[in-house]
Every structure is written in structure tokens, then in C-alpha cells.
Amino acid sequence: MEQEMGEKMGGEVREGDQEKWVYDSSVDYKGRVPPRASTGVWKAALFIITIEFSERLSFFGLSTNLITYLTKVIQQDLKTAAKNVNYWSGVTTMMPLIGGFIADSYTGRFSMILLSSAIYLMGLGLLIMSRFIPSLKPCDPDRCQQPSKVHELTFFLAMYFISVATGGYKPCLESFGADQFDDDHPEERKKKMSYFNWWNFALCCGLVLGVTFVVYVQDYVSWGVADLILTIAMTITIIIFYFGKPFYRYRVPRGSPITPMLQVVVAAIKKRHLPYPSSPALLYEVPKPEKSHGRLLNHTENLRFLDKAAIIEGNEHLSADKKPSPWRLTTVTRVEELKLILNMVPIWLTSLAFGTCVAQTATFFIKQSSTMNRKIGHHFEIPPATIYTLTAIGMIIAVTLYDKVLVPFLRRTTGNERGISILQRIGFGMIFSVLSMAIAALVERKRLNIAHREMIQGGKNGPVDMSVFWLAPQFMLLGVGDAFTLVGLQEYFYDQVPDSMRSLGIAFYLSVMGVGNFLSSFLITLVNHITEKASGNSWFGKDLNTSRVDNFYWLLSAINGLNICVFVLLSRRYSYKTVQRGGGGGVDGRVGDEMETMA
Known part of the structure; x- marks a missing residue:
């Protein structure tokens, strides 16, 4: 029942439920969303x-x-x-x-x-x-x-x-x-x-x-x-x-964490000749995931070559039912x-x-x-x-x-x-x-x-x-x-x-x-x-x-x-990790503060 509740909300958790349940991608010993009062x-x-x-x-x-x-x-x-x-x-x-x-x-x-x-x-x-x-x-x-x-x-x-x-x-x-x-x-x-x-x-x-x-x-x-x-x-x-x-x-556990990183490197090399977009908001990102599936990271300006892995080419038509190959196009969070x-x-x-x-x-x-x-x-x-x-x-x-x-x-x-x-x-x-x-x-x-x-x-x-x-x-x-x-x-x-x-x-x-x-x-x-x-x-x-x-x-x-x-x-010169606290992506999967404001 708790799992269904999390799925129906699609990641948008009400304040009362946030106090009752823990939506941080963890589960209890029976594989359900953990109740905050009795766990952790x-x-x-x-x-x-x-x-x-x-x-x-x-x-x-x-x-x-x-x-x-x-x-x-x-x-x-x-x-x-x-x-x-x-x-x-x-x-x-x-x-x-x-x-x-x-x-x-x-x-x-x-x-x-x-x-x-x-x-x-x-x-x-x-x-x-x-x-x-x-x-x-x-x-x-x-x-x-x-x-x-x-x-x-x-x-x-x-x-x-x-x-x-x-x-x-x-x-x-x-x-x-x-x-x-x-x-x-x-x-x-x-x-x-x-x-x-x-x-x-x-x-x-x-x-x-x-x-x-x-x-x-x-x-x-x-x-x-x-x-x-x-x-x-x-x-x-x-x-x-x-x-x-x-x-x-x-x-x-969700499989090897090394594979997504290799995908970013390969995708960036394949798109090395593409120009950088005018705004980070134009880089590819999935809509805001459910709480059980992790968190999105904000874009940073360092190591910009890797950003090319998230550039959407004209021939890459994105839709909800068809995901792009991660070896060709990766999300900002992966980058x-x-x-x-x-x-x-x-x-x-x-x-x-x-x-x-x-x-x-x-x-x-x-x-x-x-x-x-x-x-x-x-x-x-x-x-x-x-x-x-x-x-x-x-x-x-x-x-x-x-x-x-x-x-x-x-x-x-x-x-x-x-x-x-x-x-x-x-x-x-x-x-x-x-x-x-x-x-x-x-x-x-x-x-x-x-x-x-x-x-x-x-x-x-x-x-x-x-x-x-x-x-x-x-x-x-x-x-x-x-x-x-x-x-x-x-x-x-x-x-x-x-x-x-x-x-x-x-x-x-x-x-x-x-x-x-x-x-x-x-x-x-x-x-x-x-x-x-x-x-x-x-x-x-x-x-x-x-x-x-x-x-x-x-x-x-x-x-x-x-x-x-x-x-x-x-x-x-170090930049700390910054996690997106709100908002989601558009229909085409692109996210950013600018698009969020327009929405």
C-alpha cells in the first residue's frame, strides 16, 4: 500500500506524508517505503x-x-x-x-x-x-x-x-x-x-x-x-x-555505478564536435524522478567537455515511451x-x-x-x-x-x-x-x-x-x-x-x-x-x-x-554537490530553472 502511494504521487510528496514516510529511495526490511517513526x-x-x-x-x-x-x-x-x-x-x-x-x-x-x-x-x-x-x-x-x-x-x-x-x-x-x-x-x-x-x-x-x-x-x-x-x-x-x-x-543496489560513468565519457566523445548550447537548461534531463528512484543534480560549469554528453541533437526525438541510448545521450545528473x-x-x-x-x-x-x-x-x-x-x-x-x-x-x-x-x-x-x-x-x-x-x-x-x-x-x-x-x-x-x-x-x-x-x-x-x-x-x-x-x-x-x-x-576552487530541491522536467525531458519558472 505504501509503495503504491509513492508511485501515484510521482515524486510529489505532501508535507504530512513526508513526516510519516521516508521517501529517500530506501526501503524497510520487507521492501516497502519505510515509516519514519519506527525505522532509522x-x-x-x-x-x-x-x-x-x-x-x-x-x-x-x-x-x-x-x-x-x-x-x-x-x-x-x-x-x-x-x-x-x-x-x-x-x-x-x-x-x-x-x-x-x-x-x-x-x-x-x-x-x-x-x-x-x-x-x-x-x-x-x-x-x-x-x-x-x-x-x-x-x-x-x-x-x-x-x-x-x-x-x-x-x-x-x-x-x-x-x-x-x-x-x-x-x-x-x-x-x-x-x-x-x-x-x-x-x-x-x-x-x-x-x-x-x-x-x-x-x-x-x-x-x-x-x-x-x-x-x-x-x-x-x-x-x-x-x-x-x-x-x-x-x-x-x-x-x-x-x-x-x-x-x-x-x-x-541498482547495478554497477561504473557503467553510467563510462556512458557519459563515450557520449561526450561522440559529440565532441557539437557546440555548447546557449543555456544549461537546453541540456537533456529526465523529468523529476519518484523519490524512490534518486535525486537530480544541478548543472555546474566545471569540466564542461562532459556536458556534451547531454546535448540533444536534432535527430534525437525524445518521447515518454522511447528512451534514448545512454551511450549516445545521458542526463545532466549522470554528467x-x-x-x-x-x-x-x-x-x-x-x-x-x-x-x-x-x-x-x-x-x-x-x-x-x-x-x-x-x-x-x-x-x-x-x-x-x-x-x-x-x-x-x-x-x-x-x-x-x-x-x-x-x-x-x-x-x-x-x-x-x-x-x-x-x-x-x-x-x-x-x-x-x-x-x-x-x-x-x-x-x-x-x-x-x-x-x-x-x-x-x-x-x-x-x-x-x-x-x-x-x-x-x-x-x-x-x-x-x-x-x-x-x-x-x-x-x-x-x-x-x-x-x-x-x-x-x-x-x-x-x-x-x-x-x-x-x-x-x-x-x-x-x-x-x-x-x-x-x-x-x-x-x-x-x-x-x-x-x-x-x-x-x-x-x-x-x-x-x-x-x-x-x-x-x-x-x-572546489564546487560542492548541489541537489535539485524542486521542480520537474517538461514533456521533452529538458529541465532547468528557466523552464521551471516559465511553467
């Missing part, structure tokens, strides 16, 4: 945030202590271990491009999340087997010189199972949560802006528990017991997520969707430098903490990876202050619904990455001086006499940067992609972190080669005390400083 918003998003909490608990519980496991249990040297961590992190954050594409095109987000849950549990199960089955257990470093190859193979197989599962989780969980808020409803749209902040708040809570409790169990109880805890937590939250099924709003993706490329590229800074938190930052005094009082010593908590604390404080204090103030000051634009938020966070790397370089230089005095001159072994909390500023500053740049990138890539590509949009954001990890590994290799050839002493030695990681931090700080200048120039 926070009552649905909380189920999704719950499973994200346990996924981040598992991910950070494993990833932050990964370099410790590789160096101490599998017995890899620092350079090899750092590269393996970066490769795994890079693959893990690139896999969402595949998972997001499949979800948007074929399976839908809910089904992809369930499939990824099964794969994640398989990975955790393999980890448990590698800890407890005698033939798969790691070799004790005190008893043998060579690590167990069988254990190493099983361990990496399990970790890459988790990578594949994360490839489905990350693009779908966050975008599925954002789907629960209607962009065309003023109150829900404001809640959606807060959603990305509180999503990251929950993410940080999972992170804090992962790098404190889980890492403590790994270091002082048993790696196997920690894996059992993560598996139980994941299983419980998957069940909770499934019970939220009646409350969710679902987006129906604008391709423009959105192309406009994102420079923003994506200038975000990569920030990703290389974030990559240091799971490698060199953690390794720094392992060489320092981690005692609290006389008897308690925190695990090296637990210091990562400070990043989450910095992010939690910054997100809370931003959402509850800064945004209301900035809304009143600027008149912008968001407070500041998305790109301004991203750029502001990038400043903190420069400061974090500069402070990290200064702290590492001080640590090296102490290590040289105590170990080389004094013959001392073990951690240097320097508190691990000297690392607090670099961790917390990067956490504050995350609250602005990473949350801003999430919102940017979800909001500015075409509506049919929102899982892929989150995947684009995650690929910033993935490519950032690969770039970090590439920089390590490049710098290692150059410094070793130039002076005979590489910046990356066998351990941290024979390395010059402080110089590497200065290099990252300089790269990010230059990158901010480029980002600011691009941001000032």
Missing part, C-alpha cells in the same frame, strides 16, 4: 555502532601490537616488521574498494556486513588455532633460533582473512549507519552531521579498550586468551546487529555524478600525506614506546601498544568539543549548517599532523641522546630512563588531527559521491589510509637506500637505537607542510 535514525544506528565497536576492538587489539608480535614472537628485524605492518595495514584499508563496489552494485550493505562477519570469525578462529594447536604454535624464542614457518604462514593467513572481512565491514557499516538518516528531512539531516562525530567516538572507545585491556592480556597473560575474548565479543555483537533488522532502512568523482581525485591525492603520518602510530611510535620506561608506580608496567590510547583520547576530546561546543558556535557565527565547510575541517586537521611529526622528531632526538649516554657510554641494557609519556604530545596531537581530518574525510567521501556509490565513498576515504601505509613503506625503502648510499649509515638500523627515525619524522613534517599549501589552493 539513532534507534537503528546504535545497533550498527555496536558491531563497529567490537570490530574496532578486534582490529586495534591486533594491529597496534602487531609489530611487537612480529619482532618478539616471529623474530623479524625492525625494518622487515615495519614493512609487514604497513603492507597488512595497506591491504586492509584498500580492500574496502572491492567490498564497497560489490555492496553498492549487487549485494547491498546489510548482506555484505553479514558475509564479512562470517569471514572475520574465520580469521579469528584461525588465530586461535595458531595459538593452541601444538603443530601450529610459534617457536619459543628462548629455545630455538629459527621461527616456525608453519605458524608464520597460519598467522598471516588469519590476518589477511581479517583484511578481507574488514574490506566488507568498513565501507558498509559506516555508510549503512549514515543511510538511517534522511538527507531531505531537516531534523534528520542535522542528526546525520552529528552521527559521523559519535560514530568516531564509539570507534575510539573500541580502540581504547583494544589497546589497553586486550593488549595487556596479550603481553602478560596469553595471545590465545586475547583472541578468545575478541572472538566472543565479535560473536555477541553480530547477533545484536542482526536483531536490529526490523529497524533499518535499506538501499537497494554531474562523473564530475563529482573527478573533482574528488585532487582532494584524495592531497590527503595521502596525512595518511603517511597516521601510519607511524602503529609502527615507529609503538616501537619508540617499547624502548622507554613504561612503569606507573613501582610494580605496574603498561604494554608498549597501550600508549596508542592517547591518540583515541585526543580524538574523543576533540570530537566532543567540536560537536557540542564549536559547531553550535560556528553555526551562529558563519550561518553554515555544518559550522565550517567539510574541506575547511579537513585542512585544519592537517595542521596538527605537521605539529605532531615535528614534536615526534624532537622527542625521538632526546630519546636517542639518553640511549647513547646510558647504553653506549654506561653499558646499560633494557629501556632507557625516559618516561613513555614523553610520547603523549605526538599521539594526542595526531588524535586531534584525526578528529578534524579523518572525520571530515569520512563525511566528505560519503556526502559528495553520487547517492548510488556511498559504500564506495567510504572505501575511497579508507583508501587514503591504505595508500598512506604503502607510501610510508615506499618512503622507508627509498630513504633507506639513499641514506645508506650517501653516508654508509641508513636512517633505519637493526633497532631503534641505531636508527635516525627523528630525521624521518622531520621529512614527514616538511612533506605535510607543503601538502597543506596545495590542499588550500584546491579547496578554494
Whole structure:
């Protein structure tokens, strides 16, 4: 009945029905138009945030202590271990491009999340087997010189199972949560802006528990017991997520989003010799679609060559019962969707430098903490990876202050619904990455001086006499940067992609972190080669005390400083997505403000 109501209205929804039903192309779990009162918003998003909490608990519980496991249990040297961590992190954050594409095109987000849950549990199960089955257990470093190859193979197989599962989780969980808020409803749209902040708040809570409790169990109880805890937590939250099924709003996949973009390119090339029309109103557009079939985009002046794909030739007779070939004539909305993706490329590229800074938190930052005094009082010593908590604390404080204090103030000051634009938020966070790397370089230089005095001159072994909390500023500053740049990138890539590509949009954001990890590994290799050839002493030695990681931090700080200048120039020229809020097309399918006024 509700579906028939939407069809009869032909996209024109009365105000009373707008409050009762959700006409944003989503459906409820029975495939009908969702009722606004019983579906979506926070009552649905909380189920999704719950499973994200346990996924981040598992991910950070494993990833932050990964370099410790590789160096101490599998017995890899620092350079090899750092590269393996970066490769795994890079693959893990690139896999969402595949998972997001499949979800948007074929399976839908809910089904992809369930499939990824099964794969994640398989990975955790393999980890448990590698800890407890005698033939798969790691070799004790005190008893043998060579690590167990069988254990190493099983361990990496399990970790890459988790990578594949994360490839489905990350693009779908966050975008599925954002789907629960209607962009065309003023109150829900404001809640959606807060959603990305509180999503990251929950993410940080999972992170804090992962790098404190889980890492403590790994270091002082048993790696196997920690894996059992993560598996139980994941299983419980998957069940909770499934019970939220009646409350969710679902987006129906409509095939590959890549095909319409190829059609725009082909049509534009075929009509490359045609002159531009005197007015954008003369470009082809379908009549305003029903609410269940998407939204129309306004025409923009950039990348005008693509507009030729929407030019109507004299021999193309349009009628309601005969649609033109999309490989010859496409709509303005299709053209604008391709423009959105192309406009994102420079923003994506200038975000990569920030990703290389974030990559240091799971490698060199953690390794720094392992060489320092981690005692609290006389008897308690925190695990090296637990210091990562400070990043989450910095992010939690910054997100809370931003959402509850800064945004209301900035809304009143600027008149912008968001407070500041998305790109301004991203750029502001990038400043903190420069400061974090500069402070990290200064702290590492001080640590090296102490290590040289105590170990080389004094013959001392073990951690240097320097508190691990000297690392607090670099961790917390990067956490504050995350609250602005990473949350801003999430919102940017979800909001500015075409509506049919929102899982892929989150995947684009995650690929910033993935490519950032690969770039970090590439920089390590490049710098290692150059410094070793130039002076005979590489910046990356066998351990941290024979390395010059402080110089590497200065290099990252300089790269990010230059990158901010480029980002600011691009941001000032950027055009945001604009959606048509009213009006429809004429009989011949052409739309525009001018024709709308004449009608």
C-alpha cells in the first residue's frame, strides 16, 4: 500500500506524508517505503555502532601490537616488521574498494556486513588455532633460533582473512549507519552531521579498550586468551546487529555505478564536435524522478567537455515511451555524478600525506614506546601498544568539543549548517599532523641522546630512563588531527559521491589510509637506500637505537607542510554537490530553472 502511494504521487510528496514516510529511495526490511517513526535514525544506528565497536576492538587489539608480535614472537628485524605492518595495514584499508563496489552494485550493505562477519570469525578462529594447536604454535624464542614457518604462514593467513572481512565491514557499516538518516528531512539531516562525530567516538572507545585491556592480556597473560575474548565479543555483537533488522532502512543496489560513468565519457566523445548550447537548461534531463528512484543534480560549469554528453541533437526525438541510448545521450545528473568523482581525485591525492603520518602510530611510535620506561608506580608496567590510547583520547576530546561546543558556535557565527565547510575541517586537521611529526622528531632526538649516554657510554641494557609519556604530545596531537581530518574525510567521501556509490565513498576515504601505509613503506625503502648510499649509515638500523627515525619524522613534517599549501589552493576552487530541491522536467525531458519558472 505504501509503495503504491509513492508511485501515484510521482515524486510529489505532501508535507504530512513526508513526516510519516521516508521517501529517500530506501526501503524497510520487507521492501516497502519505510515509516519514519519506527525505522532509522539513532534507534537503528546504535545497533550498527555496536558491531563497529567490537570490530574496532578486534582490529586495534591486533594491529597496534602487531609489530611487537612480529619482532618478539616471529623474530623479524625492525625494518622487515615495519614493512609487514604497513603492507597488512595497506591491504586492509584498500580492500574496502572491492567490498564497497560489490555492496553498492549487487549485494547491498546489510548482506555484505553479514558475509564479512562470517569471514572475520574465520580469521579469528584461525588465530586461535595458531595459538593452541601444538603443530601450529610459534617457536619459543628462548629455545630455538629459527621461527616456525608453519605458524608464520597460519598467522598471516588469519590476518589477511581479517583484511578481507574488514574490506566488507568498513565501507558498509559506516555508510549503512549514515543511510538511517534522511538527507531531505531537516531534523534528520542535522542528526546525520552529528552521527559521523559519535560514530568516531564509539570507534575510539573500541580502540581504547583494544589497546589497553586486550593488549595487556596479550603481553602478560596469553595471545590465545586475547583472541578468545575478541572472538566472543565479535560473536555477541553480530547477533545484536542482526536483531536490529526490523529497524533499518535499506538501499537497494541498482547495478554497477561504473557503467553510467563510462556512458557519459563515450557520449561526450561522440559529440565532441557539437557546440555548447546557449543555456544549461537546453541540456537533456529526465523529468523529476519518484523519490524512490534518486535525486537530480544541478548543472555546474566545471569540466564542461562532459556536458556534451547531454546535448540533444536534432535527430534525437525524445518521447515518454522511447528512451534514448545512454551511450549516445545521458542526463545532466549522470554528467554531474562523473564530475563529482573527478573533482574528488585532487582532494584524495592531497590527503595521502596525512595518511603517511597516521601510519607511524602503529609502527615507529609503538616501537619508540617499547624502548622507554613504561612503569606507573613501582610494580605496574603498561604494554608498549597501550600508549596508542592517547591518540583515541585526543580524538574523543576533540570530537566532543567540536560537536557540542564549536559547531553550535560556528553555526551562529558563519550561518553554515555544518559550522565550517567539510574541506575547511579537513585542512585544519592537517595542521596538527605537521605539529605532531615535528614534536615526534624532537622527542625521538632526546630519546636517542639518553640511549647513547646510558647504553653506549654506561653499558646499560633494557629501556632507557625516559618516561613513555614523553610520547603523549605526538599521539594526542595526531588524535586531534584525526578528529578534524579523518572525520571530515569520512563525511566528505560519503556526502559528495553520487547517492548510488556511498559504500564506495567510504572505501575511497579508507583508501587514503591504505595508500598512506604503502607510501610510508615506499618512503622507508627509498630513504633507506639513499641514506645508506650517501653516508654508509641508513636512517633505519637493526633497532631503534641505531636508527635516525627523528630525521624521518622531520621529512614527514616538511612533506605535510607543503601538502597543506596545495590542499588550500584546491579547496578554494572546489564546487560542492548541489541537489535539485524542486521542480520537474517538461514533456521533452529538458529541465532547468528557466523552464521551471516559465511553467
